[in-house]
Amino acid sequence: MRNLFKNCDIKVFLTMSALAVFYLFMLVYQSRQVAITDDARFYMAAAKSYYSYFDNCKFSKKCFEKGTIDRYWRENNEHPPFAKLLMAGGYGFFHKKLNILDEIRALRIGISIFAVILLMFIFSFTRRAFSFHAAVFASLSFIFLPRTFFHARVATLDFAVAGTSFIFVYCYWRGFTSKFWAWMTGVAFGIALATKLNAPFMVLPVLIHFFIFKWSDIKKRPFKTVFAPQFVSMLIISLPLFFMMWPWLWHDSAARFISYVKFHTNHYGILMYYLGKIYGEPRPPWHAPFVMMVLTTPLISLFSASLAPIIYKWKNESENNFAMTLSILCAFVSIAVLMFMPAPFYSGVKLFQPFFPFLAVIAGTGIYSMLKSVTFIPEKYKFAPGILFFIPVIVSMVDLKNDHLSYYNELAGGTKGASLYKNEQHYYDLFYYDLTEFFNKECEKKRCRVAFEPNGKEYDPSSGILKKAGYLKKNFIYSDLAKADYFVLTHEYRWKDYPNILRRSKNLKKVYSIEKQGVELLTVFKLNSK
Amino acid sequence: MTLISFRQNAAAVFAIILTIWALHSFFSWHTAPTPEEIPEKISESLEILHGEPVFLSSQLLDKLVLNHPEINFFPAGGNSLKNAKTSGLFYILQKYQTLDCSDIDRELKSEIIAHTTGFTLKKCYSSQNSNIVYASSFIEKMTVTTDDFEIPAKFINGQFRTGPSGWQKIETGSAEFGDDFRTAVSAHPLPDKKKITIVIPSVDINTKKIVLGAGIANSGVFKGSKPVIITAFQNSLKKEIKSADGKWVEHELKNFSGSEPVTITVHTEKSGKRHFYFDLKYFEAEK
Numbered sequence: 001m002r003n004l005f006k007n008c009d010i011k012v013f014l015t016m017s018a019l020a021v022f023y024l025f026m027l028v029y030q031s032r033q034v035a036i037t038d039d040a041r042f043y044m045a046a047a048k049s050y051y052s053y054f055d056n057c058k059f060s061k062k063c064f065e066k067g068t069i070d071r072y073w074r075e076n077n078e079h080p081p082f083a084k085l086l087m088a089g090g091y092g093f094f095h096k097k098l099n100i101l102d103e104i105r106a107l108r109i110g111i112s113i114f115a116v117i118l119l120m121f122i123f124s125f126t127r128r129a130f131s132f133h134a135a136v137f138a139s140l141s142f143i144f145l146p147r148t149f150f151h152a153r154v155a156t157l158d159f160a161v162a163g164t165s166f167i168f169v170y171c172y173w174r175g176f177t178s179k180f181w182a183w184m185t186g187v188a189f190g191i192a193l194a195t196k197l198n199a200p201f202m203v204l205p206v207l208i209h210f211f212i213f214k215w216s217d218i219k220k221r222p223f224k225t226v227f228a229p230q231f232v233s234m235l236i237i238s239l240p241l242f243f244m245m246w247p248w249l250w251h252d253s254a255a256r257f258i259s260y261v262k263f264h265t266n267h268y269g270i271l272m273y274y275l276g277k278i279y280g281e282p283r284p285p286w287h288a289p290f291v292m293m294v295l296t297t298p299l300i301s302l303f304s305a306s307l308a309p310i311i312y313k314w315k316n317e318s319e320n321n322f323a324m325t326l327s328i329l330c331a332f333v334s335i336a337v338l339m340f341m342p343a344p345f346y347s348g349v350k351l352f353q354p355f356f357p358f359l360a361v362i363a364g365t366g367i368y369s370m371l372k373s374v375t376f377i378p379e380k381y382k383f384a385p386g387i388l389f390f391i392p393v394i395v396s397m398v399d400l401k402n403d404h405l406s407y408y409n410e411l412a413g414g415t416k417g418a419s420l421y422k423n424e425q426h427y428y429d430l431f432y433y434d435l436t437e438f439f440n441k442e443c444e445k446k447r448c449r450v451a452f453e454p455n456g457k458e459y460d461p462s463s464g465i466l467k468k469a470g471y472l473k474k475n476f477i478y479s480d481l482a483k484a485d486y487f488v489l490t491h492e493y494r495w496k497d498y499p500n501i502l503r504r505s506k507n508l509k510k511v512y513s514i515e516k517q518g519v520e521l522l523t524v525f526k527l528n529s530k
Numbered sequence: 531m532t533l534i535s536f537r538q539n540a541a542a543v544f545a546i547i548l549t550i551w552a553l554h555s556f557f558s559w560h561t562a563p564t565p566e567e568i569p570e571k572i573s574e575s576l577e578i579l580h581g582e583p584v585f586l587s588s589q590l591l592d593k594l595v596l597n598h599p600e601i602n603f604f605p606a607g608g609n610s611l612k613n614a615k616t617s618g619l620f621y622i623l624q625k626y627q628t629l630d631c632s633d634i635d636r637e638l639k640s641e642i643i644a645h646t647t648g649f650t651l652k653k654c655y656s657s658q659n660s661n662i663v664y665a666s667s668f669i670e671k672m673t674v675t676t677d678d679f680e681i682p683a684k685f686i687n688g689q690f691r692t693g694p695s696g697w698q699k700i701e702t703g704s705a706e707f708g709d710d711f712r713t714a715v716s717a718h719p720l721p722d723k724k725k726i727t728i729v730i731p732s733v734d735i736n737t738k739k740i741v742l743g744a745g746i747a748n749s750g751v752f753k754g755s756k757p758v759i760i761t762a763f764q765n766s767l768k769k770e771i772k773s774a775d776g777k778w779v780e781h782e783l784k785n786f787s788g789s790e791p792v793t794i795t796v797h798t799e800k801s802g803k804r805h806f807y808f809d810l811k812y813f814e815a816e817k
Binding site for chain 2 (some may be wrong): 088273276277299300303304307310311367369370371372373374375377385388389391392393396399409410412414415416417419420424480481482487491493496497498499500502503504505506507508510516518519520523525527528
């Protein structure tokens with residue numbers, strides 16, 4: 001422990017702590033008001049089941065029996081468990097044990113705490129590789145990524161895989177100077193494998209980096225060099241750890257593992273509205289992930305990340321073990337996987353969250369490299385603009401309240417620009433908190449049967465989660481349109497029938513709507529009594 | 531100043547300008563409201579329409595669809611514009627983004643009807659320049675009965691119910707018929723050869739001809755299907771059409787008049803998966 005802090009001065013420690021506390025506060029503040037995503041029901045149910053497993057079987061022999069495993073680990077067995085274990089941890093500790101958080105917030109907080117840990121890794125990596133100021137800017141670039149911020153506040157897997165992928169790369173990179181981190185590489189990779197299927201792709205940039213960095217050694221001593229401690233650790237630890245962490249694979253291992261891989265290789269297409277066209281199968285064109293990234297990354301982060309490779313002092317690259325090369329490679333591979341592989345693509349930037357920690361590192365370094373040699377600002381204040389650069393994105397984030405999946409940058413023209421250029425203004429079948437509040441008032445003294453279109457089926461389970469946690473009054477009853485008192489139309493062109501539903505709704509009585517930056521996300525109609 | 535510091539100074543200046551521009555853009559564009567109402571001058575021109583389709587040029591105008599139910603607006607996104615390709619005459623309400631008649635069909639002629647405060651109303655028409663009114667644009671005025679329910683169904687929440695099942699309804703909808711994309715009246719026939727009777731009221735234009743179009747959408751094509759029979763009546767006049775799967779067919783209703791109601795009956799031998807649509811086109815006589 002003493003070694004751990006030996007190289008860490010008080011300024012660094014306090015700054016990192018302050019950033020971590022600030023980020024945690026932002027993640028937790030108003031977290032009740034973050035919408036429920038359509039997949040939360042799978043992960044929340046699985047997390048609660050995992051919690052019950054640990055709570056009930058207490059590591060007895062019975063824990064390892066097939067019947068017990070099947071009972072508790074069957075739920076959502078198409079995804080590995082790490083993110084759901086984080087959720088289960090939060091649920092067990094903050095809801096079941098301390099009872100200080102309701103069920104929804106407790107299930108989410110594990111991911112948010114992990115987000116703070118990831119932020120510290122980003123800070124540490126950037127500080128060690130580049131500089132203290134670069135680390136501060138990288139942290140701010142990461143905190144103020146609105147869509148990533150949203151993913152860090154909900155009970156889903158996408159943020160977790162961004163975190164475990166980055167930590168794996170961090171361990172690998174530090175492994176060149178520390179045996180501890182070299183051995184931790186295998187552990188981190190094992191956990192990344194146990195998070196989501198896109199984690200293994202991170203091996204590719206790591207291998208390319210290794211060959212660039214160690215090329216002269218490989219030529220001289222190929223066998224010894226290739227078996228670097230990081231790779232040995234990965235070979236020895238990662239796969240066993242992956243299997244160990246996922247009890248579902250303890251029985252019928254081969255069949256269940258094959259079924260897991262098959263589920264993802266044959267993943268059904270999910271609809272996406274992109275540049276005025278509806279895609280599902282076939283998936284959106286190759287450029288869609290890149291364009292979505294360009295339109296939804298704050299301008300300053302986008303600009304400084306593009307600038308970094310131009311103004312970065314490449315001649316010093318070997319001094320930090322090719323950290324910039326590694327960051328660029330990791331960022332590129334994270335997004336390229338979705339651009340150039342025949343994988344399904346949908347839901348904005350959700351599926352390539354591992355890209356963003358690396359983008360933050362590059363952007364932070366870009367801001368630092370730009371400001372450190374600036375001559376028109378007094379020396380004492382030369383890094384001050386670096387903070388001011390984030391004001392536009394902060395203003396946008398405040399304006400969107402907690403609905404940051406509707407964020408588009410100024411280049412895109414905000415949510416309004418997304419609508420103008422026919423991109424999705426929202427997705428993920430979100431059950432908005434404001435909608436919950438509306439129905440709580442409307443249905444205070446009467447039962448309300450509520451129908452949703454164009455994709456109503458997702459709102460039934462989401463309303464169930466909200467009712468169980470006490471967010472939504474029991475008087476709210478999900479219904480089909482024929483029996484409904486209220487009809488919620490979510491404005492989403494990805495559903496082919498949406499224009500017709502909108503036209504058919506024109507004679508209905510509009511009673512409420514949620515709007516972001518002049519664009520309606522949903523409209524509630526009060527229906528005529530039959 | 532070294533070359534390096536020049537590059538960094540330039541980048542920093544650009545970043546500052548970018549930040550200021552981003553803030554300006556946020557307060558001037560992001561937070562500005564989108565139109566809820568149509569300007570009076572445009573509204574006056576739209577008031578004289580009889581349900582002709584009006585296509586919006588930008589999704590930012592979509593609020594107008596709900597705020598102006600009296601106008602046959604088509605929202606700007608998705609497949610909406612495909613409807614225009616099958617319309618001989620329609621209008622475009624333009625703001626934010628340009629949409630020309632020729633973007634939809636090169637052969638179409640264009641005429642600016644009104645222009646004010648960023649809004650432009652254009653008329654698009656084929657060479658005949660004849661107004662066409664679609665029965666689907668005033669579905670709420672139709673009367674619907676079935677063999678089981680002689681009391682006319684109420685038009686509630688955008689549809690007439692023709693039975694207890696979810697699919698037993700009459701409403702407007704869009705579908706593909708071969709390569710054609712159309713918005714029309716969706717009227718899924720009832721089982722057991724039961725008839726749906728739809729009375730379409732007269733239109734207040736002087737009509738030169740009426741055309742009945744009908745078809746089974748591509749989604750309803752299957753082997754061994756039975757055609758849907760749609761019959762139009764007016765006094766002693768009668769015209770019967772048998773639907774074809776995945777195809778939209780049109781027949782003129784000779785001697786039918788627009789100043790009297792047209793009665794339509796729909797039935798089939800086997801109602802499974804009959805994604806049936808129909809529409810009446812009333813062509814206005816030259817003034």
